[in-house]
Amino acid sequence: MHAIGTLAKRTGTKVQTIRYYEQIGLLPEPGRTEGGQRRYDDDDLDRLAFIRHARQLGFTLEAIRELLDLSDNPGWSCADVDVIAHRQLKEVEARLARLEALRKELKRMLRECSRDTVSDCRVLEVLRDHSACLADHGTGV
Amino acid sequence: MHAIGTLAKRTGTKVQTIRYYEQIGLLPEPGRTEGGQRRYDDDDLDRLAFIRHARQLGFTLEAIRELLDLSDNPGWSCADVDVIAHRQLKEVEARLARLEALRKELKRMLRECSRDTVSDCRVLEVLRDHSACLADHGTGV
DNA sequence: CTTACAAGCTACAGTGGGTAGAGGTTCAAG
């Protein structure tokens, strides 16, 4: 039986975050001491570790909820899990592509700036000049 | 004199977002018609375009506020602007690195999964098995 | 057994960067 702080330490989670996961139904309500403090068993620890690991991989809490549902049901299908993981990979790759474009644009801006070593900086000009960029509205970085 | 909807269309911003920028002090309070509707001039349009462009480059609203302050002051220094832009580039590059690591981990997971074509999927195992990953707590993706 | 204090508790507010909706008013074209 572990106190909430032990769980927190073992999984690298904040105490409040654990209570938050309970609140939104990702973690089951644990048992309590007479005084009302939460006490967890190893299953809870595993479940939390799973959640944290999936979060580190960028899964949303909703996706994690799906994964947990699938793994809770004895008749879960591998294909469903695969779909979720692939969806996640696609999202990560899309974000990567956007960030890469961003990096190029920033570098270009800074390169232009450093060209005129003495006088007025061009960064603000570039930011101001919409036409100079490949503006696609809606960032989603 | 432009209505808020015109500004919105021209800069690819939602009407609500423009009002939000005003609320947090990024855009000045514009003049109003007798009936109370906002009316903007070309300076406002430029300022909003600047904000949107900077947002597309991933600058936070706080960073944008700094940039606008610098460009409002006649005695702003190029070096200050440069510092902000470089800071932004560093942040983007850090996020890129993290996302790249993430993509690798996801790919590895999916590769392991597809190895056993028939039986139970390994994705959930991998998510469960903390030791298999290069866990650094605190994602910041 | 008492005391000290770390760790726990609940409840609520705030973060960033907006977005959505209700319910009402104004503007401009026909």
Added chain:
DNA sequence: CTTGAACCTCTACCCACTGTAGCTTGTAAG
């Protein structure tokens, strides 16, 4: 003059937490 699209304010919501205030409980040392 009428219509209806666009405007107005105000409030609440999104995600995934994080922080704070004010209180209670658990535990180890003396």
